[in-house]
Amino acid sequence: MKEQYLLKVNNLNKTFKSKGHKIHAVNNVSFALKKGETLAIVGESGSGKSTTGRLILRLLESDSGEVWFKDRNIIDLNKKEMRKLRRQMQIVFQDPYGSLNPRMTVKQLLSEAINNNVKYCKSELNRKLEELIEAIGLNINDLNKFPHQFSGGQRQRIGLGRSIASNPDLIVCDEPVSALDLLIQAQILNLLKDLQEDYGFSYIFISHDLSVVRHMSDRIAIMYQGRIVEIGTCKEIFENAQHPYTRLLLNAVLKIGKHEEKSLTNDSVKLKSASNDVMSKYSSNDGYYKISETHFVVREQVS
Numbered sequence: 001m002k003e004q005y006l007l008k009v010n011n012l013n014k015t016f017k018s019k020g021h022k023i024h025a026v027n028n029v030s031f032a033l034k035k036g037e038t039l040a041i042v043g044e045s046g047s048g049k050s051t052t053g054r055l056i057l058r059l060l061e062s063d064s065g066e067v068w069f070k071d072r073n074i075i076d077l078n079k080k081e082m083r084k085l086r087r088q089m090q091i092v093f094q095d096p097y098g099s100l101n102p103r104m105t106v107k108q109l110l111s112e113a114i115n116n117n118v119k120y121c122k123s124e125l126n127r128k129l130e131e132l133i134e135a136i137g138l139n140i141n142d143l144n145k146f147p148h149q150f151s152g153g154q155r156q157r158i159g160l161g162r163s164i165a166s167n168p169d170l171i172v173c174d175e176p177v178s179a180l181d182l183l184i185q186a187q188i189l190n191l192l193k194d195l196q197e198d199y200g201f202s203y204i205f206i207s208h209d210l211s212v213v214r215h216m217s218d219r220i221a222i223m224y225q226g227r228i229v230e231i232g233t234c235k236e237i238f239e240n241a242q243h244p245y246t247r248l249l250l251n252a253v254l255k256i257g258k259h260e261e262k263s264l265t266n267d268s269v270k271l272k273s274a275s276n277d278v279m280s281k282y283s284s285n286d287g288y289y290k291i292s293e294t295h296f297v298v299r300e301q302v303s
């Protein structure tokens with residue numbers, strides 16, 4: 001793998017079996033990510049975004065494909081090697097509440113993450129705790145509180161604190177703001193950007209909402225039914241989208257009007273029926289969509 005890429009994903013595949021049906025959740029997905037870069041993965045519900053994120057961190061095992069992180073194909077690593085590497089690859093979930101142990105104080109939650117695979121002495125741990133609580137915009141007095149004593153936005157800050165505690169290189173953010181109201185969303189997005197500036201993380205930012213990723217991302221990958229159908233810089237996607245499905249997602253954002261940039265993609269039923277119309281051109285007789293390779297839009301070829 002070339003030096004400049006932190007992560008390179010090659011032909012990743014994952015199929016699930018559900019009630020006798022086979023679902024190709026991730027279908028030949030390839031992309032690369034540079035150090036300090038943010039790549040957004042956007043698509044409607046069920047398009048395979050979360051599965052892609054989980055495969056990259058090996059929270060889920062792929063059927064085939066490669067995931068090069070720095071100079072190693074992590075698919076080949078054993079459990080012990082992977083556990084060690086996980087300090088460098090973290091995930092932030094939509095609902096941090098589910099991943100925060102309600103019986104642990106913030107101090108315990110953050111200390112556990114700081115000490116993950118490394119043992120710090122007490123004074124060094126306290127110094128790291130202070131630095132971390134300040135970085136996520138909480139107060140030193142908050143260290144003794146429990147998760148239920150915080151708002152949703154504050155809980156997301158704690159989740160983020162746990163993810164950055166090991167100073168990772170890559171953070172997969174899986175819909176990190178979609179459970180929050182608009183004002184709090186903006187605060188968390190700003191925090192993510194500030195942290196990236198200070199610490200140099202690379203982000204894979206998963207969202208169903210193009211308007212959320214617009215000010216966050218260097219590049220955007222559009223996913224539809226397990227495939228990346230278009231990938232380009234933020235400017236290219238917003239100003240010169242090539243794929244009909246990308247244009248459909250953009251229409252959903254822009255329909256609201258110039259002044260209030262808010263996405264209609266939350267209305268997944270409406271979007272689903274519209275996308276079925278748009279994509280029916282590419283549909284095969286057996287009911288499964290086949291997006292021909294010629295409609296896969298890549299502007300930069302990665303090697």
Ligand SMILES: Nc1ncnc2c1ncn2[C@@H]1O[C@H](COP(=O)(O)OP(=O)(O)OP(=O)(O)O)[C@@H](O)[C@H]1O
Nearest residue numbers: 016017018023025044045046047048049050051052
């Ligand atoms: N453990 C599983 N077992 C069976 N099917 C699964 C499993 N996980 C995901 N799927 C299916 O794989 C497809 C992709 O799911 P995935 O969660 O990756 O999509 P998504 O784009 O992240 O959607 P959402 O935003 O709703 O989470 C969906 O059809 C989903 O139902």
